[in-house]
Amino acid sequence: MRKLMPAVLFVALLPTLTLAATQDGTGITPPPQAKPMDGGHRGEGPLRGLKLTPDQREQVGKLMGAEHRQQREIVKSYLDKLPEDQRKALQEQLAGNRDKTRQAIRALLKPDQQKRFDEMEKKREDRAKEWAEFQQWKQDHKSS
DSSP states (O other): OTTHHHHHHHHHHHHHHHHHHHSOOTTOOOOOOOOOTTSOOSSOGGGGGGOOOHHHHHHHHHHHHHHHHHHHHHHHHHHHHSOHHHHHHHHHHHHHHHHHHHHHHHHHSOHHHHHHHHHHHHHHHHHHHHHHHHHHHHHHHHOO
């Protein structure tokens, strides 16, 4: 039971992690959204009704990015405690789920959108491969 709880916690947080892992939000704030006709702002989620200034939106974006990075670190610490076979099984299950979702999204798109989606996926895969190579290089040089 003690080992199961961190695994369940990790699985519950995985959608956030997979999204965060594909995008490095370091210092990136969302672009300002167009104002709807009622004078409010779009894209602010639960803070929508506060009518934040651009400076406030930037600061909130930085705080939320920091929170996401901290959550990734917390989940990673629990994941590192799992036995290797459970960790590998979990990662394979997540990859399968992610692939299934991407296929379902692609099926909803028009042919020209599918072509663009495929290009975006290729770029994402290239970035992920490059990042993995960098992490390996960093590990190799850290141990030297």
